[in-house]
Amino acid sequence: MTWIILGIAAVVLLWAVSIYNGLVQLKVRAEGSWSDIDVQLKRRYDLIPNLVETVKGYAAHESKVFESVTQARARAMGAAAPGAKGEAEQGLSGALKTLFAVAENYPQLRASENFQGLQSSLTQVEEAIQSSRRYYNAVIRDYNTKLQVIPDSLVASAAGFRPKEFFQPDSPEERRNVKVSF
Numbered sequence: 362m363t364w365i366i367l368g369i370a371a372v373v374l375l376w377a378v379s380i381y382n383g384l385v386q387l388k389v390r391a392e393g394s395w396s397d398i399d400v401q402l403k404r405r406y407d408l409i410p411n412l413v414e415t416v417k418g419y420a421a422h423e424s425k426v427f428e429s430v431t432q433a434r435a436r437a438m439g440a441a442a443p444g445a446k447g448e449a450e451q452g453l454s455g456a457l458k459t460l461f462a463v464a465e466n467y468p469q470l471r472a473s474e475n476f477q478g479l480q481s482s483l484t485q486v487e488e489a490i491q492s493s494r495r496y497y498n499a500v501i502r503d504y505n506t507k508l509q510v511i512p513d514s515l516v517a518s519a520a521g522f523r524p525k526e527f528f529q530p531d532s533p534e535e536r537r538n539v540k541v542s543f
Contacts, residue, residue, distance in 0.1 A: 376512075377516050380512065380513050380516040380517075381516055381520055383507065383513070384504075384507060384508075384513070384516070384517055384520065384522050387500065387503055387504040387507060388504060388522065390500045390504075391497070391500045391501055391504050391525055394493065394496050394497040394500050395443070395497055395528075397493045397496070397497070398490065398493045398494060398497055398528060401486060401489045401490045401493050402437070402446075402450070402490065404486045404489075405483065405486045405487070405490065406434055406437070406438055408479060408482055408483050408486060409430065409434050409453075409457070409483075410434075411479055412457075412460065412476075412479045412480070412483065413427050413430055413431065413460065415470070415473065415475050415476050415479060416460060416463060416464050416467075416470060416476070418470075419464075419467045419469065419470040419473075420463055420464070420466070420467055420470070423463050426456075426459050426460055426463050427460075429456045429459065430453075430456040430457065430459075430460050432456075433449070433452045433453040433455070433456040433457075434453055434456075436449045436452060436453070437449035437450050437452070437453045442526060443497075443525070443526040443527060443528040443529075444526050444529070446528065447528055447529045457483075461480075464476065494528050497528055498527050498528060498529075501525050501526070501527050501528075502527075504524075504525060505524045505525065508522055508523075508524055
């Protein structure tokens with residue numbers, strides 16, 4: 362009878378360890394994928410001053426736009442949590458759209474190899490950010506799901522695992538359907 366109890370205890374212990382290890386793996390993957398996003402965002406932040414300076418050379422009187430981009434970049438760099446980072450990134454994306462709209466008014470700027478190179482680099486970084494964001498959110502979805510399903514939730518709550526935030530840089534307004542009228 363003692364051997365049966367010890368056998369059952371060993372199976373339960375191995376089961377709990379297996380669940381715990383799965384949770385740890387997902388948590389580490391989530392942290393690693395957040396680090397990937399940070400790397401891509403850093404590349405983006407490093408490109409922005411060069412882009413602003415290039416546009417400034419052609420459109421020096423657009424100082425309000427340049428200040429807006431600089432302030433949005435500073436807010437985005439200062440945000441830490443995924444939710445705060447998403448909001449700040451939304452503001453930065455809006456400021457960059459304004460900067461590119463200003464650039465559209467200057468054909469000689471658009472023809473500049475330096476501007477085209479920076480714009481191309483920024484496009485590549487934006488694509489890498491989107492890819493990293495999708496991977497991060499997929500890992501977070503798996504992690505948060507594992508925290509909520511039984512029996513994993515029992516081990517997760519006992520071990521102190523907490524849900525993580527998704528990285529959502531777009532606002533609810535951007536997710537709504539756009540109404541077009543002619």
